[in-house]
Amino acid sequence: MQRPVLVLNANFEPINVCNPHRAISLILSGKADLVLNGRGVIHTVSREYPEPSIIRLEKMVRRPRPRVRLTKREILRRDNYICQYCGQHGTYLTVDHIIPRRLGGQHAWNNLVAACPSCNHRKGGRTLDQVQMYLLRIPTEPPATATYIFGRHMHDNQEWGPFIEGW
Numbered sequence: 001m002q003r004p005v006l007v008l009n010a011n012f013e014p015i016n017v018c019n020p021h022r023a024i025s026l027i028l029s030g031k032a033d034l035v036l037n038g039r040g041v042i043h044t045v046s047r048e049y050p051e052p053s054i055i056r057l058e059k060m061v062r063r064p065r066p067r068v069r070l071t072k073r074e075i076l077r078r079d080n081y082i083c084q085y086c087g088q089h090g091t092y093l094t095v096d097h098i099i100p101r102r103l104g105g106q107h108a109w110n111n112l113v114a115a116c117p118s119c120n121h122r123k124g125g126r127t128l129d130q131v132q133m134y135l136l137r138i139p140t141e142p143p144a145t146a147t148y149i150f151g152r153h154m155h156d157n158q159e160w161g162p163f164i165e166g167w
C-alpha cells in the first residue's frame, strides 16, 4: 500500500497529504523539497527515487482557515468511537441526527453524533425528549488544528510528530 506523504507549506505549516508519486513529481518539477525521506526507495521503469515521508512546497500556498471535513469517519473519530447515548465503544457505529432531518435537523457537527445500532434503532427518528434519551456530551465542531486533522495518520507516521505539533 502507498504511504501518505505529508505536504508542508513554504512556512512549514502542514496543509495536506498526497501519495508518493505525486510528491516525487512535485520534487522533480522543482515545486517542492524533500524534508524527510527515511522510507527507502520507489522504483520506476527507468530509475529509483527516495520515497518521501514529508515534502515542503517552494512557494507559499494561500488558503482559507482549515476545517475538519464533515464525514462519517470524522464524526466517529471526534466521538472517540463511542456511542454518545449509551457510552458503548463500538466497531459498527452509525451516525445519528439528534434532531431528525424530517423535523428540520441540520446535517451539521452540532446535530450529528456516533450512535450504536441499538441506540439508533431505539431513537428511531424521534427527538431526545420524545424517547427520554440523553447525550454524553454536547457535540461541537472539532478544532481544525494540524494535530487533529492529521491525527489519524500519526500512528503509522510517528516521524511527522514534530512537524505537526503546534499548528
Ligand SMILES: [Zn+2]
Pocket (backbone or CB within 6 Å): 083, 084, 085, 086, 087, 088, 115, 116, 117, 118, 119, 120
Ligand atoms: Zn448506544
